[in-house]
Amino acid sequence: MSTTTSLLLSPPTPFRRPTTTTIATILPPPKPTPQKKLRHSTPKMSTNKTTTTTPTQLLTSITKLLFPKSLPPQLLISTVRTTWSATWHLMMSQLAPSDPSGSYTRPVSQFRINPNHHQQQLPSTLHLYVGLPCPWAHRTLIVRALKGLNDAVAVSVASPGLDGSWVFDDDSIRIGDKVVPTRDKVAGAKTLREVYKSRSGGYDGRCTVPMMWDVEKKEVVCNESYEIIEFLNSGLNGLAKNPGLDLAPPELRERIEEWNRIVYPNINNGVYRCGFAQTQEAYNTAVNELFSALDTVDDHLKGSRYLCGDKLTLADVCLFTTLIRFDLVYNVMFKCTKKKVVEYPSLHGYMRDIYQIPHVAETCNLEAIMDGYYKFLFPLNPGNIRPIMPSGSDHDFLSQKHHRESLSASQQSAQVLAS
Numbered sequence: 177m178s179t180t181t182s183l184l185l186s187p188p189t190p191f192r193r194p195t196t197t198t199i200a201t202i203l204p205p206p207k208p209t210p211q212k213k214l215r216h217s218t219p220k221m222s223t224n225k226t227t228t229t230t231p232t233q234l235l236t237s238i239t240k241l242l243f244p245k246s247l248p249p250q251l252l253i254s255t256v257r258t259t260w261s262a263t264w265h266l267m268m269s270q271l272a273p274s275d276p277s278g279s280y281t282r283p284v285s286q287f288r289i290n291p292n293h294h295q296q297q298l299p300s301t302l303h304l305y306v307g308l309p310c311p312w313a314h315r316t317l318i319v320r321a322l323k324g325l326n327d328a329v330a331v332s333v334a335s336p337g338l339d340g341s342w343v344f345d346d347d348s349i350r351i352g353d354k355v356v357p358t359r360d361k362v363a364g365a366k367t368l369r370e371v372y373k374s375r376s377g378g379y380d381g382r383c384t385v386p387m388m389w390d391v392e393k394k395e396v397v398c399n400e401s402y403e404i405i406e407f408l409n410s411g412l413n414g415l416a417k418n419p420g421l422d423l424a425p426p427e428l429r430e431r432i433e434e435w436n437r438i439v440y441p442n443i444n445n446g447v448y449r450c451g452f453a454q455t456q457e458a459y460n461t462a463v464n465e466l467f468s469a470l471d472t473v474d475d476h477l478k479g480s481r482y483l484c485g486d487k488l489t490l491a492d493v494c495l496f497t498t499l500i501r502f503d504l505v506y507n508v509m510f511k512c513t514k515k516k517v518v519e520y521p522s523l524h525g526y527m528r529d530i531y532q533i534p535h536v537a538e539t540c541n542l543e544a545i546m547d548g549y550y551k552f553l554f555p556l557n558p559g560n561i562r563p564i565m566p567s568g569s570d571h572d573f574l575s576q577k578h579h580r581e582s583l584s585a586s587q588q589s590a591q592v593l594a595s
């Protein structure tokens with residue numbers, strides 16, 4: 177039984193777990209589960225009858241047993257508050273580890289590229305696993321597209337499953353050039369966990385995207401996004417259609433690092449620190465640091481086209497993938513409510529500027545991003561209702577003129593386009 181399943185099966189504290197006999201007695205005859213719609217492989221559980229039921233059906237039955245159709249309002253509110261809060265704390269403690277103050281502490285990625293080795297190693301066939309809602313995976317899609325590596329490094333696009341894991345659907349219908357969910361193009365795996373597990377030596381840890389896979393060696397090369405984008409930027413120039421584009425040129429590396437030290441903890445991870453904070457104090461700290469960093473960046477971008485001057489760099493790519501999700505998701509779902517990106521004069525133009533660089537918009541599947549957060553990844557939105565797209569965040573608005581060319585001496589998009 178997976179961690180998630182066992183977690184969901186744990187009874188809320190004030191109630192005793194009903195006995196198996198009781199559950200079996202109240203279980204309705206199982207209906208066929210619409211697997212396609214659920215988009216996750218649900219293991220079948222046996223009952224003592226010849227029929228089978230899924231964990232989801234079992235849970236629904238338990239819930240119906242615990243909560244009759246109507247309760248006096250006060251009892252209903254206090255019961256739901258207690259069970260909801262207990263379940264939320266349990267889920268957060270297991271899935272979003274925190275320090276003693278309740279601040280989210282992101283787990284460290286397991287598979288790393290040794291920076292001293294990757295340049296010398298001759299790459300065998302590399303494959304990239306991504307998921308569209310994920311900002312860390314989005315970084316890799318952008319660098320792959322800008323470097324002209326779409327043919328050299330194929331990509332499989334996983335979809336979020338209802339149990340929080342990454343799963344593969346059949347190939348989606350193409351929407352122009354937009355990246356859409358796909359099957360696993362390497363071995364036809366049904367889940368990303370299957371892919372991770374198929375490495376020699378197996379694997380039982382977190383199965384995250386992005387993940388770079390060595391097809392011949394059947395090995396995870398790396399599952400840390402920043403290392404993957406550094407590698408795509410400089411490690412595959414022999415295969416890239418745009419080898420002349422350097423998103424981390426030596427003369428800018430120090431400045432890129434300086435911006436990363438501000439943007440990563442306070443903005444990229446900062447939105448998660450807001451959303452996953454487990455105490456008011458932890459949230460207050462995270463949200464103040466987030467908006468103070470956004471103010472700093474906005475102020476800087478008044479006079480600078482990109483973070484490090486006239487040239488787009490990896491620091492911009494990393495900032496962009498959080499900004500594009502900000503008003504769509506983080507502002508509402510992660511309580512990053514002080515301001516929206518659209519209210520920042522420079523940040524919004526900067527986001528549009530990057531969105532309009534050829535090939536970047538293709539990597540931004542705004543609907544998949546909203547679905548991923550509001551319907552799948554973390555059950556922070558139990559009603560599963562996807563809010564309406566906020567104004568200033570849709571494709572037409574993002575395609576409007578940004579007027580930022582005048583800030584740069586050189587035409588950056590010409591450099592990017594030279595593929």
Ligand SMILES: N[C@@H](CCC(=O)N[C@@H](CS)C(=O)NCC(=O)O)C(=O)O
Pocket residue numbers: 284285309310311312313340341382383384385386399400401402
């Ligand atoms: N530090 C990693 C973070 C990757 C990450 O957290 N990915 C999330 C999606 S946004 C994931 O795949 N989570 C699945 C899980 O934790 O099981 C990176 O930058 O690559």
